[in-house]
Amino acid sequence: MHFASDNTGPVHPKVMAALMAANEGYAPGYGADALMGEVKARIRALFEAPEAEVFLVATGTAANVLSLGTLTPPYATVFCSSTAHIHEDECNAPEFYTSGAKLTLVQAPDGRMSPEALRASIEGEENRGVHGPKRGPVSITNVTERGTVYSVAEIAALTAIAKEYGLATHLDGARFANALVTTNASPAEMTWKAGVDVLSFGGTKNGLMGVEAVVFFDPALAESFAYRRKRGAHLFSKHRFLSAQMAAYLEDGLWLELARAANAANTKLVAGMQSVPGARYLYPPQANMGFVAWPRASHQRLIEAGAQYNIMSGSLAGEDPNEALMARLVCDWSASDADIERFVEIAKG
């Protein structure tokens, strides 16, 4: 019963097999491996973007902050939701990789910025001459950090505002595949057709060992990326093992298959949890993650039974058995029906 994160589960066997297969003989290092050529071609085809520039790194934070470093001068500010991973969970890495830019936090009650909130935040900058920061890129996260999903139209509405002000746009797609599965959009529709300039295309949370692609739809923006990646110490000598993971991910739609499995598991879990007395989802759980509050006594049973998940507010040790504690439940591609059923069963008591 593992619902702590989509990065605690196993790597998909096909990815492991691809790593084994890639371990034959010699290969030039630092991204010059033949597999990387394949990866680039596949991503360009998948995104209907023959000019796109593609780079691989090993962590989601690296993908995000190297992207932002490329787009953001040090005297600018990045617009992002107040719950964004780049603000909450990257220990000042965006500030580091932009050489000291700011993040301007846009209100996002359920993880999604509204066009009005984004516009208000943009308008709130560049009104103090050089005393305040220059407006920088807009960074959007889909799936959001609250488990909700922007539709293509919602993303397009945000990027349209960014473009109005001449600002670049970044999509943090650590769970991009899950968002596509939810929306039924194509990769192109969710990105450049919706006005996205740079994508962090996640793999690690969706069955890879540790690979994310950065996709620049406007190749001009990519010029400095290769230098920045090396300077950030994120260029792998044995790069073929990044390429191999990504190649396997894209082969025969494995990436979407895994996201479909994770989303389906979450749907099942949501249905189950909604039957738990006193349980309440705080935001619509639209992909593979939900934030749910339910009574302490039920949590206590689950934790005793070995369930793994994160309680976000309230303490297990409190007295009132009926007090609701809020938890985050995440399903990865490997979450089993049996585990979900058992979890719900115990939760119900």
Next chain:
Amino acid sequence: MHFASDNTGPVHPKVMAALMAANEGYAPGYGADALMGEVKARIRALFEAPEAEVFLVATGTAANVLSLGTLTPPYATVFCSSTAHIHEDECNAPEFYTSGAKLTLVQAPDGRMSPEALRASIEGEENRGVHGPKRGPVSITNVTERGTVYSVAEIAALTAIAKEYGLATHLDGARFANALVTTNASPAEMTWKAGVDVLSFGGTKNGLMGVEAVVFFDPALAESFAYRRKRGAHLFSKHRFLSAQMAAYLEDGLWLELARAANAANTKLVAGMQSVPGARYLYPPQANMGFVAWPRASHQRLIEAGAQYNIMSGSLAGEDPNEALMARLVCDWSASDADIERFVEIAKG
């Protein structure tokens, strides 16, 4: 015939097997995996350093620059050899991770700094008040970037000078195992017993897929490392796959076995190359790497035959068949006798 680098060859099968074995079920992320506990215990035992702090990262540059970031305030300068990897091959990553410190280049004709040269460089700083940088740590590379190896006594002589000035010391041990094999020193003798405070303990060039350990012999120095690693985007969510590589590396002395193989291959290659008419090693090839000059015509034959290696000075396309071109030849653990023999055969013509 692959002598371009020790990072173009395959990962050792035992390491691949360990990755497969680690891919069972769930494991907590970000370094909290059980395997990391094992790795820490083994490294402490191996280095006879029960208090040492140990961290894993995925690239050698990350190990170096995160170490230096921990030791170096932004208004200081790092003393290193003029051929050091941190100066030549890390695209300003040390400057980045120290927030703008300088590197002071110490003369090192064969890759090794002499005590006199180091002292002169240290004396050359902190003589202009706050107008020049403050003296920072001394970074030593073993195996050096010219293929030579410092003895334990030579390292101790350098660290003694550093200590005299109150400076911390870092050892870039991207090829640490190879240096141990050459010198027959123990891990402790080559490091803390010789005055080293922080070690970049390499694995990637010696059969791993991409893992380096950073070992702080003075745990007080490690305090900020965990934050710096995350801020640098180098903390892996699926950390168990770093741990697994390092655990396999240390199991039954695999790491030394692989270094022994690489050094032995180099010894064989050196013997062969010395029989090539006109060939001359520029520095003593004491580990698994040599810099050799030999005639152009011979290079042309090798390249045509598909040999992979880097010509460092002079052009293959020149006219004089007897002109000596200088190349770097590196043997990894998998270099075969057959390949070496064939290489030498063709070189001889």
Next chain:
Amino acid sequence: MHFASDNTGPVHPKVMAALMAANEGYAPGYGADALMGEVKARIRALFEAPEAEVFLVATGTAANVLSLGTLTPPYATVFCSSTAHIHEDECNAPEFYTSGAKLTLVQAPDGRMSPEALRASIEGEENRGVHGPKRGPVSITNVTERGTVYSVAEIAALTAIAKEYGLATHLDGARFANALVTTNASPAEMTWKAGVDVLSFGGTKNGLMGVEAVVFFDPALAESFAYRRKRGAHLFSKHRFLSAQMAAYLEDGLWLELARAANAANTKLVAGMQSVPGARYLYPPQANMGFVAWPRASHQRLIEAGAQYNIMSGSLAGEDPNEALMARLVCDWSASDADIERFVEIAKG
């Protein structure tokens, strides 16, 4: 009628005279001038802090961000009010000088952080392991950016919370003299006796040409300051001209006399503005600055008459003559009764 800022008015004649007097013969540069010795002694006496370290810089932003750079590692976050100068008006200089730290904005409806709000913000960090920033210093501004003034007790309440969490404290005293005049506190009472570790002691807004002192009550914290100042390009070769201004400022209590004049002018202006029909102060105008809303038609008359001040919200060009536009009115030491009376007269219509 100049109420735009306390930095648009003239330098006090005694300060100009001191500059002239300092321009005799030769003086060693970079802070080694004899006058600096005097300045240091006077500040130590004034603050009853014989161990304090004192440095001079030429801008308020430099004083603030060099202070914060000294106190804040790059992976930490500074706690400050949401209206703080360091957040609103320094174009990412704090992020720059801390090598990429964050600012955590504490709610401060009238410019003042409440102890509860500060505690909540502190509690909101360091709860995500290394994924979020480490808690850094607390920066307090007095006079606040809304014209209100913390009492000594209010400052002590904030620093007590900081100390509880082991955090250092910085006081942005760009208008420190004005705050002292309002509260009748002594320099020591408002600073180290109230738990302040580092003070930006302003002069520029209070009759100097461009000098601020940074005062470290804990000299251990000052260790790196001299290097950081030089590295920030803020060490003046002809430093005697900074010393001369500060010496004149402190001579015979000129600094308090000027602040008294500015505060008194503001009191007069407030009394006048409160008689303007429809005028309303948004926050208590406790020192030399107020935020007032009053009808558009009245603003139009003032601007036409050449009054200088900043309208903060609403547009002069709107239609409704009765709509209230909010403005900031600042009095410097040189604001004349005649100007104030004329301003109020025109405002009344």
Next chain:
Amino acid sequence: MHFASDNTGPVHPKVMAALMAANEGYAPGYGADALMGEVKARIRALFEAPEAEVFLVATGTAANVLSLGTLTPPYATVFCSSTAHIHEDECNAPEFYTSGAKLTLVQAPDGRMSPEALRASIEGEENRGVHGPKRGPVSITNVTERGTVYSVAEIAALTAIAKEYGLATHLDGARFANALVTTNASPAEMTWKAGVDVLSFGGTKNGLMGVEAVVFFDPALAESFAYRRKRGAHLFSKHRFLSAQMAAYLEDGLWLELARAANAANTKLVAGMQSVPGARYLYPPQANMGFVAWPRASHQRLIEAGAQYNIMSGSLAGEDPNEALMARLVCDWSASDADIERFVEIAKG
């Protein structure tokens, strides 16, 4: 007898008078003062560069590093002489303001880089792909840090090489006026007509209290400068006092008059010193600064008599009275004939 530096002497009385005159009434801050308009117009006229962008800062280091920050991405390297102020005397400020770029030191035995040495240094970079830094701007210092002066043709030869590689050029003109006086070149000839893109136009060493102009001949390069200056905490609120100094400096050729006086004083001093037994200039003293070696006993007499200057190598306390100690002697605009004569007299013994 003050020959320690050209920043220990007095500000010229006309500059002091201009400061007094500027202290009338109110003036908008942060560079919007009317005087700044005048300064900009004068500099554009003087340099025959009607499009040039002009900014004022208060220290030479600020002028240099803000210029370099504008020209240099963090993954690049600046080419400068091994004796450059930006390398020797700015405590890592260039590394700070470029967010971590490197300096590549070009050999310059007498302070001047030769075209060959510059080309060799440029060729030495960008030959390792992304592993080494990208080539950045070329920074030239005139007057050099060894007291020699580049001719216009020599500067043009260096910038021609820079342009060949597509690199921008910066001229550190802390002693620009002195170089013009020596060469009889016009401001335009020494700068944009000779291929210079950005100039640090010094005033502080030549009679000002503390003002340097940064002149961008290509205004496109200036785009980010205003933000960078503020972010560096170098934008003055009471900016009119910077403008006033620079306006006075340019009025009726005061700037050249002062440089002429300083150079003439140096010429006289050189003539005198050459008559001191055992004295030897190490480099041609072509402007207002010389590096001279002469016997210890003579130094001892001078220091006892109260002469102020810096001994650069060797110790006053040594035994051999005939051993030559090397000193730097700098004449500022105010150096008097009497002082020079007395100095030489005592030196002769």
